[in-house]
Amino acid sequence: MPSDVLSSVPHExxxxxxxxxxxxxxxxxxxxxxxxxxxxHLEIQRGTIxxxxxxxxxxxxxxxxxLTGFDRVDEGNWHLDGGALVGIPxxxxxxxxxxRTFQLTKSLARLTVLENMMVAAxxxxxxxxxxxxxxxxxxxxxxxxxxxIAALERFGLAHMQDEYAxxxxxxxxKLLEMARALMVDPEVIMLDEPMAGVNPxxxxxxxxxxxxxxxxxKTVVFVEHDMDVVQEISEWVVVMSxxxxxxxxxxxxxxxxxxxxxxxxxxxxxxxx
Amino acid sequence: xxxxxxxxxxxxxxxxxxxxxYAISAxxxxxxxxxxxxxxxxxxxxxxxxxxxxxxxxxxGGPFWLGIxxxxxxxxxxxxxxxxxxxxxxxxxxxxxxIAAGEILRLTVRSSWAAPVTKGIFGIQRFADDxxxxxxxxxxxxxxxxxxxxxxxxxxxxxGWGLVAVISLFMWKLIRSPWGRAIRAxxxxxxxxxxxxxxxxxxxxxxxxxxxxxxxxxxxxxAIDQQNVTPDAYIPLITFYAFTIVILGxxxxxxxxxxxxxxxxxxxxxxxxxxxxLIVDMELPVLSAFDATDVGxxxxxxxxxGLMWLMVFRPQGIFGSREEMLIDAQ
Numbered sequence: 213m214p215s216d217v218l219s220s221v222p223h224e225x226x227x228x229x230x231x232x233x234x235x236x237x238x239x240x241x242x243x244x245x246x247x248x249x250x251x252x253h254l255e256i257q258r259g260t261i262x263x264x265x266x267x268x269x270x271x272x273x274x275x276x277x278x279l280t281g282f283d284r285v286d287e288g289n290w291h292l293d294g295g296a297l298v299g300i301p302x303x304x305x306x307x308x309x310x311x312r313t314f315q316l317t318k319s320l321a322r323l324t325v326l327e328n329m330m331v332a333a334x335x336x337x338x339x340x341x342x343x344x345x346x347x348x349x350x351x352x353x354x355x356x357x358x359x360x361i362a363a364l365e366r367f368g369l370a371h372m373q374d375e376y377a378x379x380x381x382x383x384x385x386k387l388l389e390m391a392r393a394l395m396v397d398p399e400v401i402m403l404d405e406p407m408a409g410v411n412p413x414x415x416x417x418x419x420x421x422x423x424x425x426x427x428x429x430k431t432v433v434f435v436e437h438d439m440d441v442v443q444e445i446s447e448w449v450v451v452m453s454x455x456x457x458x459x460x461x462x463x464x465x466x467x468x469x470x471x472x473x474x475x476x477x478x479x480x481x482x483x484x485x
Numbered sequence: 486x487x488x489x490x491x492x493x494x495x496x497x498x499x500x501x502x503x504x505x506x507y508a509i510s511a512x513x514x515x516x517x518x519x520x521x522x523x524x525x526x527x528x529x530x531x532x533x534x535x536x537x538x539x540x541x542x543x544x545x546g547g548p549f550w551l552g553i554x555x556x557x558x559x560x561x562x563x564x565x566x567x568x569x570x571x572x573x574x575x576x577x578x579x580x581x582x583x584i585a586a587g588e589i590l591r592l593t594v595r596s597s598w599a600a601p602v603t604k605g606i607f608g609i610q611r612f613a614d615d616x617x618x619x620x621x622x623x624x625x626x627x628x629x630x631x632x633x634x635x636x637x638x639x640x641x642x643x644x645g646w647g648l649v650a651v652i653s654l655f656m657w658k659l660i661r662s663p664w665g666r667a668i669r670a671x672x673x674x675x676x677x678x679x680x681x682x683x684x685x686x687x688x689x690x691x692x693x694x695x696x697x698x699x700x701x702x703x704x705x706x707x708a709i710d711q712q713n714v715t716p717d718a719y720i721p722l723i724t725f726y727a728f729t730i731v732i733l734g735x736x737x738x739x740x741x742x743x744x745x746x747x748x749x750x751x752x753x754x755x756x757x758x759x760x761x762x763l764i765v766d767m768e769l770p771v772l773s774a775f776d777a778t779d780v781g782x783x784x785x786x787x788x789x790x791g792l793m794w795l796m797v798f799r800p801q802g803i804f805g806s807r808e809e810m811l812i813d814a815q
Binding site for chain 2: 304328336344345
């Protein structure tokens with residue numbers, strides 16, 4: 213269990229991990245006068261599930277957008293396996309092995325479920341203009357299709373492969389988005405509130421799938437604002453508040469952390485949810 | 486009312502030179518709008534640079550074939566110039582920039598400043614003699630009864646529908662490839678495509694350029710038929726004809742632009758025939774307020790009504806799938 217690796221890591225913000233895959237340093241992003249993200253140091257341990265939690269407006273999604281190239285940073289640096297990722301456009305970040313999903317599910321509605329999967333595969337020469345016209349891409353396509361169908365089976369969507377993705381239910385779209393992210397063959401999967409808007413009956417299924425990604429050797433980082441959801445599956449929890457990392461540690465220690473209770477859990481009692 | 490005459494004339498229009506030209510033009514727009522989701526409201530600009538590229542090259546003593554290449558290169562450059570600043574922005578900016586660019590191009594070739602090259606408002610004539618000189622079809626009329634074309638028209642139609650066939654094959658190959666799937670993914674959701682490692686900007690630029698080159702072929706073809714380019718033939722209305730055709734046939738379908746164009750010109754000619762008969766020949770009392778010069782405007786009004794009806798009852802066009810159309814794009 214990878215969590216054993218983290219058992220000797222101190223429970224403090226910005227702590228170094230034994231084998232970090234993603235290292236973030238001095239990242240700042242402001243919108244006008246509001247400093248949305250102000251992270252001094254953060255390391256993500258390879259092969260674990262790390263949850264990024266915090267109240268609404270804590271800067272979780274903004275940090276996600278920065279790390280995946282969907283937003284521009286004011287200053288800062290971050291590395292994937294030692295390679296700098298700063299200033300790299302989002303599509304290249306994905307090719308380097310960091311794939312994200314979105315809080316509002318982005319299924320490609322008028323593509324079939326299978327096409328949604330196929331379009332995510334990397335290194336298809338037929339995706340270049342000249343390659344499409346003159347390249348030999350059919351054998352790559354056949355190999356990708358085998359992978360795609362296997363992934364769809366795993367996520368329980370194989371029977372829908374010829375349906376338009378737009379005709380899937382909300383939960384099925386979340387599953388498709390996760391399966392599709394796998395087609396990119398990423399090192400790190402970043403899930404932005406995968407449980408948001410999902411029927412509670414499906415939450416457990418999604419959690420099982422997220423655990424399975426970790427068991428496959430992927431590093432999973434996911435954003436969630438519901439503390440209870442992350443307790444069960446994450447090995448490490450990073451808490452953000454007002455753009456800063458205020459606490460880190462295994463789920464059990466976070467629940468007792470005074471600062472977290474003040475900044476986050478205390479606030480939660482005031483919410484209707 | 487002589488229905489057979491009206492129907493035959495409409496049938497001639499459905500397979501005629503404008504139908505072929507607009508089928509080609511609509512195929513280019515369909516790549517941009519139907520498959521990639523780019524709102525290009527300046528498609529006529531591609532047709533203009535294609536036609537002028539050919540006409541100017543020949544006018545300055547260049548060979549005909551070189552004129553064709555120059556026309557295509559002009560269209561590719563136009564796509565680059567329009568795409569680079571706008572394609573990173575939201576979709577509506579492209580629409581605004583392209584509609585303006587089309588008008589800027591028309592006004593530029595029309596200006597006295599450009600007249601030494603473009604011949605200003607009078608345009609350039611007789612630059613396609615090389616094409617008509619090699620017409621292998623013997624003089625005469627081909628067809629049955631009123632449904633007949635002379636050898637010149639047959640030669641132009643052969644070129645036009647031949648081009649339609651070749652471009653269709655090209656589009657078929659392109660759209661059914663992983664490249665085609667990637668541009669459709671971009672049409673659905675750019676952020677999702679980015680998160681899956683697709684170079685969205687690059688694809689949109691390619692789509693804009695290739696669609697523009699196809700539009701240039703349509704412009705050249707029309708100019709060849711007329712042996713004439715004049716700036717005021719390239720008004721924004723031409724773009725909206727192409728949009729009407731794409732939507733009529735079904736955006737994002739391979740055959741849509743071709744059938745769309747044939748139906749468009751069939752109906753156009755049919756309405757013209759019926760209106761002329763009712764107003765001019767029969768002098769119907771209810772229509773006595775109108776005369777022959779009103780036929781054109783009334784025809785446009787009816788066309789607009791027809792397009793509205795289409796958007797309400799069959800928004801997916803003739804070939805589009807209703808199921809696909811009804812999926813909410815979130």
